[in-house]
Amino acid sequence: MPEPRPATDSEPKIRIRDLHKSFGPKVVLDGVDIDIAPAEALVIIGGSGTGKSVLLKHIIGLLRPDSGTVRVDGTAVETLGNRQITEFRRKFGMSFQEGALFDSMTVWQNVAFPLQRLKKLSRREIGDRVEECLSMVRLEGTGDKLPSQLSGGMRRRVGFARAVAHQPEILLFDEPTTGLDPVTTALIDEVIVELKERLHTTTVTITHDMESAFRIGDRVAMLYKGKIIAEAPPEEFRRLDDPRVQQFIHGRAEGPLSEEAPRTGARGGAGGPQDPALETSWHKP
Amino acid sequence: MSVRMPGAVERYFEQAGRFFQMLWQVFAWTPRPPYDWRELSRQMVKVGVSSVPVVLLTTMFTGMVMALQTFTTLRRFNAESFVGSLVALSMVRELTSVLSGLIVAGRAGSAMGAELGTMRVTEQIDALEVMATDPVHYLVVPRVWASTIMLPLLVVMGNFVGIFGGYLVAVVLMGANPVSYVDRTFQFMTLNDLLSGLVKAAVFGLLLATIGCQQGFYTTGGAEGVGRSTTSAVVVASIAILISDFFLTKLLF
Numbered sequence: 001m002p003e004p005r006p007a008t009d010s011e012p013k014i015r016i017r018d019l020h021k022s023f024g025p026k027v028v029l030d031g032v033d034i035d036i037a038p039a040e041a042l043v044i045i046g047g048s049g050t051g052k053s054v055l056l057k058h059i060i061g062l063l064r065p066d067s068g069t070v071r072v073d074g075t076a077v078e079t080l081g082n083r084q085i086t087e088f089r090r091k092f093g094m095s096f097q098e099g100a101l102f103d104s105m106t107v108w109q110n111v112a113f114p115l116q117r118l119k120k121l122s123r124r125e126i127g128d129r130v131e132e133c134l135s136m137v138r139l140e141g142t143g144d145k146l147p148s149q150l151s152g153g154m155r156r157r158v159g160f161a162r163a164v165a166h167q168p169e170i171l172l173f174d175e176p177t178t179g180l181d182p183v184t185t186a187l188i189d190e191v192i193v194e195l196k197e198r199l200h201t202t203t204v205t206i207t208h209d210m211e212s213a214f215r216i217g218d219r220v221a222m223l224y225k226g227k228i229i230a231e232a233p234p235e236e237f238r239r240l241d242d243p244r245v246q247q248f249i250h251g252r253a254e255g256p257l258s259e260e261a262p263r264t265g266a267r268g269g270a271g272g273p274q275d276p277a278l279e280t281s282w283h284k285p
Numbered sequence: 286m287s288v289r290m291p292g293a294v295e296r297y298f299e300q301a302g303r304f305f306q307m308l309w310q311v312f313a314w315t316p317r318p319p320y321d322w323r324e325l326s327r328q329m330v331k332v333g334v335s336s337v338p339v340v341l342l343t344t345m346f347t348g349m350v351m352a353l354q355t356f357t358t359l360r361r362f363n364a365e366s367f368v369g370s371l372v373a374l375s376m377v378r379e380l381t382s383v384l385s386g387l388i389v390a391g392r393a394g395s396a397m398g399a400e401l402g403t404m405r406v407t408e409q410i411d412a413l414e415v416m417a418t419d420p421v422h423y424l425v426v427p428r429v430w431a432s433t434i435m436l437p438l439l440v441v442m443g444n445f446v447g448i449f450g451g452y453l454v455a456v457v458l459m460g461a462n463p464v465s466y467v468d469r470t471f472q473f474m475t476l477n478d479l480l481s482g483l484v485k486a487a488v489f490g491l492l493l494a495t496i497g498c499q500q501g502f503y504t505t506g507g508a509e510g511v512g513r514s515t516t517s518a519v520v521v522a523s524i525a526i527l528i529s530d531f532f533l534t535k536l537l538f
Binding site: 090162 | 408414418
């Protein structure tokens with residue numbers, strides 16, 4: 001395991017510099033700077049609507065920045081054309097908030113989908129790989145079920161299996177434990193840690209669950225008002241004396257984070273599934 | 286001071302722009318592999334085969350009511366022998382394709398809006414993009430072509446049934462001479478009449494699927510948004526069908 005550290009010396013896997021993004025009059029990202037080292041597990045925390053999902057969607061090129069740059073392995077994501085971005089995305093596996101499983105397909109078909117799309121594998125190799133991925137998330141034997149027959153936690157895990165199926169270099173987890181009970185949350189965290197240790201991928205997880213953040217992160221960063229206001233390894237992060245960090249960790253209603261009226265639209269928030277900015281999809285052929 | 290367009294006008298142009306953008310993307314993606322024949326045939330069943338009963342029912346009764354109305358009117362001029370021509374030409378040139386278009390817009394176009402809308406708000410469309418799959422190529426292209434292919438086929442069946450419905454009413458109910466009725470039915474019909482109806486149907490199929498998919502694709506605002514997309518998939522497609530029908534008729538005759 002690499003030592004958790006702010007990756008500034010060697011070439012980072014992902015480098016984000018001065019990233020700005022607004023949706024209409026609403027400024028969501030206001031100069032984000034952060035580096036993510038190869039095989040590092042970064043957790044980004046922050047309240048609802050602080051732009052965590054938006055940040056994640058910039059890394060994988062689902063959204064384009066207004067200004068600033070996201071470099072992955074030295075490639076500036078925002079300069080990629082549509083064909084290049086398709087190629088570029090092979091590096092990534094992403095798990096979405098509610099799993100985003102294709103509900104017309106079985107679990108097996110869902111996990112096989114990226115393999116059929118991204119890799120040239122024989123039918124048998126695909127079958128073996130699907131079984132392997134399902135066992136990694138401890139869901140052996142559910143291949144024939146439809147997503148609607150699964151519990152929330154199981155759907156997320158199928159989403160993980162689908163995200164890792166094509167052996168990506170970078171894994172992105174968008175709120176993997178939101179809306180799950182504590183036991184399931186612990187299980188999901190365990191699965192994420194296992195996946196990370198087994199696959200040696202770089203992982204970026206966004207969450208507002210402090211317990212999971214400390215469990216799965218090599219490093220924790222906090223996003224607030226469109227900027228990274230603190231970043232440190234979990235133990236250090238817990239002891240930071242920034243009042244905003246302390247308020248968030250301890251979940252207090254009173255404090256510097258509450259001085260502004262809470263933003264509306266807790267679920268999803270900016271960049272969430274219902275965000276108008278997603279309408280400007282840019283996969284024109 | 287800049288002049289701001291009123292919201293409704295702005296929305297209209299936005300919709301129109303998105304429609305042509307979607308249409309352009311469908312054409313641009315169509316020739317590119319991989320060709321998903323299985324999805325195309327699945328959609329053809331969904332759009333076409335499952336619409337057969339309702340289309341036949343509608344055209345049958347339309348043919349019947351046409352015969353009923355025109356028979357009583359034309360009898361006043363002793364011209365009831367022309368009922369056959371009138372029913373056949375109206376059905377073939379106009380009514381079957383428009384009615385089928387409207388019905389399929391209500392059945393299949395709305396389903397497309399709802400399905401793609403749900404996929405959008407549950408991030409399934411993002412998931413497709415992340416897995417290096419263009420959502421327009423994967424979702425919209427097969428739906429649009431399935432609908433464009435199936436509507437003319439539905440119209441062929443609808444034409445037969447509509448004319449048959451007219452025959453039933455005129456001959457059985459009103460006592461017209463069966464031989465001269467059939468004779469009149471085909472006397473004035475040209476291949477052009479038939480083809481123009483089919484061309485219209487294909488255009489309507491293209492329109493309703495593109496609009497249904499476009500409404501779903503750009504859904505925002507959760508479950509409520511999906512409802513809105515479903516409604517506007519039907520409303521916008523129906524209006525587009527009726528308006529384009531006028532211009533197509535002007536063009537084709």
